[in-house]
Amino acid sequence: MADAQQTEIRTERNLFQALKVYAHPRVVGMAFLGFSAGLPLMLVGATFTAWLRDLGVELAAIGFLSWVGMAHSIKFLWAPVVDRLALPGLTRLFGRRRSWMLAAQVTIAIGLLGMALTDPTENLMLVAVLAVMTAFGSATQDIAIDAYRVEAVKRERQGAMAATYVAGYRVAMLTAIAGALNIAGMSNWTMAYGAMALLMGVGIITTLIIREPEVTVDxxxxxxxxxxxxxxxxxxxxxxxxxxxxxxxxxxxxPFADFMKRFGAIALLVLLFVATFRISDIFMGVMAQPFYLDLGFSKSQIGNISGAFGLAMTLTGAAMAGVLVARFGISRMLIFTAFMAPATNLTFAWLAGLGPEIHGLVIAIIADNITGGLAIGVFIAYLSSLTNTAYTATQYALFSSLMTLPGQFAAGFTGMLAAKVDWMWFFIITAGTGIPAIVLAIILARIANPDRINRPGMSG
Missing domain, CATH: 1.20.5 (Single alpha-helices involved in coiled-coils or other helix-helix interfaces)
Known part of the structure; x- marks a missing residue:
């Protein structure tokens, strides 16, 4: 009886210690940096296209302008500049990471304010230039924040850093879509984009408050x-x-030589795992909205359940990632999420057979979004463990691009697949695309356990 009580006390202590990770000042600050990173993404994406169409801009022009968002997919091209180039005056005052964050945030705010004050129907070219400026500022901010997040805390806090970052990021995306559209509906688009420009102050103030991370070179x-x-x-x-x-x-x-030297013969296995981990999730996500509509759910049902409720479930999953990584380590959680991510695709196969039942959609959204938030949080912690702090921005930008680009390219063919098979088989097949990631997660846990990887340059 006494042994059982002691075991229970130890379990409670371990859980309490795991939860304490969220009280760390840098973990808290990451939520605000996540908000700053997530805000401009939709303002040059979905909200931007809605604004243009609302003012009567031609669809062809809107399609071409959607390319401004590609800046986030190619950010690895100028990540070495962010990693090594000192900004005159700013770097001396704020340090390597904070100076680039601040410069990018000011660029975004100026770009959004310029867009707010320009009428696309009268000067579409200027709006396009300002949108490109905002997009590149946003991608550059991502590079600097990712590098800061990796360098700022020890490995056991990386899951919590990822969780608060994802939380802030998702809230900002909701603000940039629902918030901007509501302001535009009640007033006008000038007020909407002006308000979003002011909200970039969240990131600017946070950057001024936080301290530059302390790193060493091994x-x-x-x-x-x-x-x-x-x-x-x-x-x-x-x-x-x-x-x-x-x-x-x-x-x-x-940066590339360092990665190959540290991981040797298994470097290609690591890169293959990074490229395949999210494929099943990306495949499913592309066809999710058409699936809901084809099944017979109304737009309001989809918006309320997959949108607002889905966001809450994603944030729950991300928060769980921080606690579970601190409690069980990255390796075991990688295997778990590598298995669960494709497994939850099967809940959509079940929903396809069930039909437009609200309880079925709720169950599918709970399973998919909690698992998705958990997987993203764990995987960000894993990518952080792969970097050398001497080259954080370059290496992390490469990993994060590799994480999404193969899946995004291949996902372009999912419409053809969905047209050839019924929805149930579509989700079963997409679940199968997650098998390589499961196998690679198990192999890497044995030969390159991320909890035993010595991340060069960490001082504390």
Whole structure:
């Protein structure tokens, strides 16, 4: 009896210690940075297209302008600049990460304010330029915030950092869609985009309050950088060519060489796992809305259950990720979420057979969104464990792009698949696409356990 009571006390203590992770100041601050990151995404995406159409802009022009959002898919191209280039004045005052965050946030706010003050029907080209400016500012902010999140805390707090980031991000997306549309409906689009520009103050104030993360460079990285300097000492290039070579090797070549050197023969397995982990989720997500409509659910039912209720479930899953990673570690949670992500696709196969029953939709949304929030939180913690803090921005931008690009490209063919098979078989097939990630998660847990990976450069 006494042993059982002691076990129960230890369990409660472990749970309490796991929950305490959310009280860390940097974990709390990440929610506000997540809000700042999520706000501009829809303002150059879905809300942007709604604004243009509402004012009578032609569909062809709207289609071309949707390309501005591609900045987030190619952000790895200028991540080395964010990683290594010091901003005159700002970097000295705020540090490497905060200076880029602040510059990006101010750029976004100016871009949104400019859009608010410009009429697309009179000067569509200027609106397009301001939207591109906002999108690139948003993608650059993502690079800097991702790097800060990885460097700011120890591995056991990465799940909580991911959870609060996802929470802030999702709330901001809802604000940028529902909030902006409601303001535009009650007033006008100038007020809507003006209000969103003011809300970027959340990120700016947070950036000014937080401290720059303390990182160190490990011996292996110093040795590699010393080889670069030795090479430059031997080169015949002078002036700008020598300076450019120094920057390019240090900012572009070294991050990839570092990753390959640390992981060796299993590096390709790690990259393959990153590329396949979210495929089943992305495949299912593309066809979710058409599926609900085809099944017979009304637009209001879809909006209320998959939208607002779904957001609450996603945030619940993300919060669970922070606690569970702190309690059980990244490796076991990776295997669990790699299995659960495709498994929840089967609830939609069940819903397809059940028909337009509200309770069925609620169950499917609970299963999918809690699992989705949990998987995103755990996977962000995993990606963080792969980086070297000497090259955080470059390496994390590569991983995050690799995480979505293959699935997004392949998802373009899901409409053809859905047209050839019924909905039940469609979701069964998409569940099957998650099998490679499950197998790779188990293999990597044995040969490259993320809880035992030494993340270079962490000082505390």
């Amino acid at each position: 011996r292996m990285t110093l040795a590699m950088e010393e080889k670069v300097m030795n090479y430059l000492d031997r080169t015949h290039h002078l002036g700008w060519r020598r300076d450019f070579n120094a920057w390019f090797i240090g900012a572009v070549i070294c």
